[in-house]
Amino acid sequence: MKIHEYQAKDFFTAYGIPTAKGVVCTDSDSCVAAYMHMKSPVVVIKAQVHTGGRGKAGGVKIAKSSIEVKERADEILGMDIKGFTVDRVMVAEGVDIASEYYISFVVDRNTKSVVLIMSREGGMDIEQVAAETPDKIHRISIDPFVGIPDFLARKAAFMLFDDIALVRQAAPLIQNMYKLFVEKDASLVEINPLVVTNDLKVLAIDGKMNFDDNAIYRHPDLEAMFEPTEEEKKEHDAKSKGFSFVHLGGEIGCMVNGAGLAMATMDMIKLYGGEPANFLDIGGSSNPNKVIEAMKLLLSDKEVRVVLINIFGGITRCDDVARGLIEAFKQFKTEIPIVIRLTGTNEKEGREMLKGTSFHSAQTMSEAIIKAVELSKTDKK
C-alpha cells in the first residue's frame, strides 16, 4: 500500500525525523493562506499523488509570491499525472540546499532482511545510480533482533558525511527511520533527497513510504489512509472475499486456484492465440460460496465471452469446487460457455458431480485452453 508524501512526512515528524515544513491544501486559496503563514519567501508546490516522476510531469513548482503560489497551485491541482488526478498539493517551505543524499530502508529478498541503502548521490534515480556506479551505493543488512545500535548508526552516518556535526544528526535519524519501518510494517521508507542546508542542518525534503499489505490488519491508522483507484477498489473488494484479482482486458475469463497456475493459465491462453480477461486466484480454501462470488466477479466483465475454470486440487478439494459451480449456475442463467478442468484431491468425485451438466469438461490444461480459445473465437461471429 502507498501513502502520500505529506502522510509519510507526518510519520517522519512523529518519529523525530526532521523534515522541511509543509501544509497540505486542496485549493489554491488555501495554498496562499498557508504561504502567508510561512516564514519562507520561497515555497515549493508539490502534487500529492501515488506515483513517481511528479517533477518531470510538471507536478512540482517553485513560487516566490502569493500571486505565483496561486497560479502554480491552480496549474497543478486537477492535473493528470500518469492517470492520477491531483486533488491535493503540499506547500513546502523553500530550503537552502548545500548538498543532497539518498537514504532508504527496504525489504531485501535475497538477504531476507531489512536493508539500509545510502548514497552521496542524492536527488537522483537511485536505480540508475546503482546500475551505473554501484560503488556509490552503500548497503547494510539489519539484524532483526539487534536493530541499529548506536555504533552501527554512526558507522552508517559516516558513509554519508565526513563532518561529525552532521553524523550526530544523521545517526539518530537513521535509527528513527528503522524504528518507523519496523513499527509500521513498511516495505519501503525512502528519503530522496536528504539534504544538508547551508546552515548545516540535516533535513528530509521528500518522503516516500510503502507498506506490507500482509500487515495492514494490525495498523488501523494505515487502513484509514488507503486511497484505492477504481481498479484497486475492485481488486480490494475481491480480496475481501478471499480472491486475488487483476483485470487484463481480454475475452477469456479465468478462475484458477493458485497464483502460479493462474499466471500460467493466462500465459498459455496467449500462447494459443487467445486473450485472457483477468487474473483470478480463488485461493486455497474450499468454500463453495467463494466459487459463486468468483462467477459473479467474472461475469460482471461484459468483455468476457468464455469462462475457463482451471482447478488443480490441493487444499481446495474438487468436490467442493464442483458443488460450488453447480450452486453458482443455479443462480446464474448465462449463455456464456464454461470450460472446466478439475484435477487433484477428490477429482473423481468432482468430475462425477459435473456429469450431465452443460459445462465443457477437460482433463489437461492444454486441452482446456485450446477449447476455451476456440470457443472465444467461434462465439465472436
Added chain:
Amino acid sequence: MSILIDKNTKLVVQGITGRDGGFHAGKMSSYGTKVVAGTTPGKGGQKTEGFVPIFNTVTEAVQNEGANTSIIFVPAPFVKDAIMEAADAGISLIVCITEGVPTVDVIAARNYALGKGAQLIGPNCPGLISPGKSLVGIMPGNIFKEGSTGVISRSGTLTYEVVYNLTLKGKGQSTAIGVGGDPVVGLYYIELLKMFQDDPNTDSIALIGEIGGDAEEQAAKYIKEHITKPVAVFIAGATAPADKRMGHAGAIISSGSGTAKEKIEAFEAAGVPVAKEPSQIPNLLGK
C-alpha cells in the same frame, strides 16, 4: 533417497485442531507420513479423531514423541511465534503453510530459526513431498510418483501441474518442494539446487519460477557454475502487467524489473532450457 524429508521424518502439526490443520494431518497420515503429534495450547492431553496425541507445546511433542519436523497451519498473526517455538523446541525442519504473514515477522522468525540450527520452508507454501516416503504439506499425494526428478517451485498448484505431467511421462520425483510465494521465505533455489546436486538419487531438476525479484537470475548463474544434472525451467507471468501483484505477495514486476522475459533470458544464457508450457518440462529433462 530424497532431500529434507524421508521415512525418518516425525511430524508435529502446529494448529492441528483447526480445519485445515486437522484435514491435512489426516491426509498426510494416510499418505504414510509419521504424524506423531499435534499442538494447540490448552488442548494438551486430548487426541485427534485419527488418535494423534495433542500437546500444549512443541517442546512436549519433541520430548514425548520424538518429533523432528513441524508443519504450521496457525493463522498469520501467530506464525512468527509458532516458527520460533518450533525452532526453540529443537525441530530441525519447519514448514509453514499459512499465507498472509507480515514480512517483518518472517524476517525475524527465520533469523531466529537459523540461530537455533533449524531450516525454514515457506510461509505461503504448499510444503514438500518425498513420494513414497513422506508428505509434509498440503499437496495431493496421489499425483506424485517415486522417482529421481527433483522439483523446486515458488507456486503451489503450478507445482502439481508440472508434477502431474512428469508423472504422466513416467518421470517420478525424488522430492518436490514449494518454497512459497512471499517476497521473503526460507529455503530457496540455490540451497535446494545444491541439495539436489548432492543427492545421489536425484538425476534431474525441474525449477518453476515466476515474476518478481531476481532469484531466478541468480539460480541461472548458480546452475551454470555448480549444477551438472539436467535442469529444465518454467517461468509463470509472461503476460502479467507491471506493478500489479499477481496473487503471491512476491509476484510483482516493480520499477520494470522482475519480468518473465529477464528470467527466461538469464536461463537461456546459462544454457538451461525453458519450457513454453508446463507439459514440455518432462521432454526438456531428457529421457
